[in-house]
Amino acid sequence: MKRLLFIVFAVCLTMQMVAQPARRRNQAKETDKKENSSVALSERAKIQYNVTTTIPEEVVWKRDIYRTVDLEKEQNAVLYYPVEPIGKQMNLFTLLFKLLLNNEIPAYEYRLDGTEQLTADSKVKVQDVLDRFHVLYEEKDGKFTVENSDIPSSEVLSYYIKESSFYDQRTATYQTRITALCPVLHRDDGFSEQATKYPMFWVNYDEVSRYLERMEVMTSSYNNVSNMSINDFFITHRYKGEIYKTTNLRNLTLAQYCKTDSALTKEQERIEQQLQSFERNLWEAPKVEEPVDTTTIDKEKEKSKKSSRRANRDKDKEEKVEKKKERKSSSPSAPRISVRRQRR
Numbered sequence: 001m002k003r004l005l006f007i008v009f010a011v012c013l014t015m016q017m018v019a020q021p022a023r024r025r026n027q028a029k030e031t032d033k034k035e036n037s038s039v040a041l042s043e044r045a046k047i048q049y050n051v052t053t054t055i056p057e058e059v060v061w062k063r064d065i066y067r068t069v070d071l072e073k074e075q076n077a078v079l080y081y082p083v084e085p086i087g088k089q090m091n092l093f094t095l096l097f098k099l100l101l102n103n104e105i106p107a108y109e110y111r112l113d114g115t116e117q118l119t120a121d122s123k124v125k126v127q128d129v130l131d132r133f134h135v136l137y138e139e140k141d142g143k144f145t146v147e148n149s150d151i152p153s154s155e156v157l158s159y160y161i162k163e164s165s166f167y168d169q170r171t172a173t174y175q176t177r178i179t180a181l182c183p184v185l186h187r188d189d190g191f192s193e194q195a196t197k198y199p200m201f202w203v204n205y206d207e208v209s210r211y212l213e214r215m216e217v218m219t220s221s222y223n224n225v226s227n228m229s230i231n232d233f234f235i236t237h238r239y240k241g242e243i244y245k246t247t248n249l250r251n252l253t254l255a256q257y258c259k260t261d262s263a264l265t266k267e268q269e270r271i272e273q274q275l276q277s278f279e280r281n282l283w284e285a286p287k288v289e290e291p292v293d294t295t296t297i298d299k300e301k302e303k304s305k306k307s308s309r310r311a312n313r314d315k316d317k318e319e320k321v322e323k324k325k326e327r328k329s330s331s332p333s334a335p336r337i338s339v340r341r342q343r344r
Helices: 002-018 022-048 074-079 092-101 126-132 205-212 230-235 261-283 294-330
Strands: 061-070 138-140 143-145 156-168 173-187 196-199 216-218 227-229 241-246
Touching: 061 074, 061 261, 074 216, 074 230, 092 126, 092 173, 092 205, 126 143, 173 205, 173 261, 205 230, 216 230, 227 230, 241 261
Parallel strands: none
Antiparallel strands: 061 156, 061 241, 138 143, 156 173, 173 196, 216 227
16 A cells, blocks of 8 residues: 555656646747857858858968947947846856856957967956946955946946957958957046046957857847847957057057148048959959050041141131231221211
């Protein structure tokens, strides 16, 4: 009897564990569907834009571009909102900051010359970042905790982005990839009318891309279900950034050798045109000049000479006619003769 009761109890317990409410099953299905759709979108974006996992070491051509991405522009606003986390939704800086606090990604020093060294020697400590930018935190057993309201995401109004454009001769593809990100803090220090920019740290894009794939952002104010991951947003080049530096021998920014705003704008346009021209010339066939018939050129020259002679003769005739008219008009008029009758 005891054995029978034990078997019945075990069967009921197993049925309770296996049976799930319909609502929970539906929620699980929807979650899996969203994850699968976001992964599929990321894979499609990678295939469409020919994004490789790493930049090959041996390429025949490569150029590094540094851009500043202003989050106050509407095209880049998806990286700024929501300022404070709403449920699982958070902006780019909040995501990077939380990953840094949890030691899931490393941060690298922002050097005075503006370059980045993504090596172990250039890693920065979390506490140094918190102390330097005056972020309130609590420390317990070597772990740092920061409240959402204390994360300075509202002050991060721009990013520095490093792009690498290169031609991979192995796959015969031209690609542009983001290699590093740097959040820039805009803080009013009371010494100037405009906020002072404080670049915080560099992060290696390859080390954060897998986290960016899981974070979705709304890309349209008109269609609120038009979402994509932050990684797809960067892969498809939806952001708008102005060039402020290129990798060069003297390590100068554009502002250092462009003395006026107009010169800076022209230099930015020139660099953009160079990149577009290089990509366009890769796929366009070279133009073949057709052989020139010299006889037709000689005939055209003779025709042009004859027409010019005729025009000169006509012009001379017109000038002679005008001169004759001027002479007639300028000659003195004949005196009038008046006859008076005499009275007889």
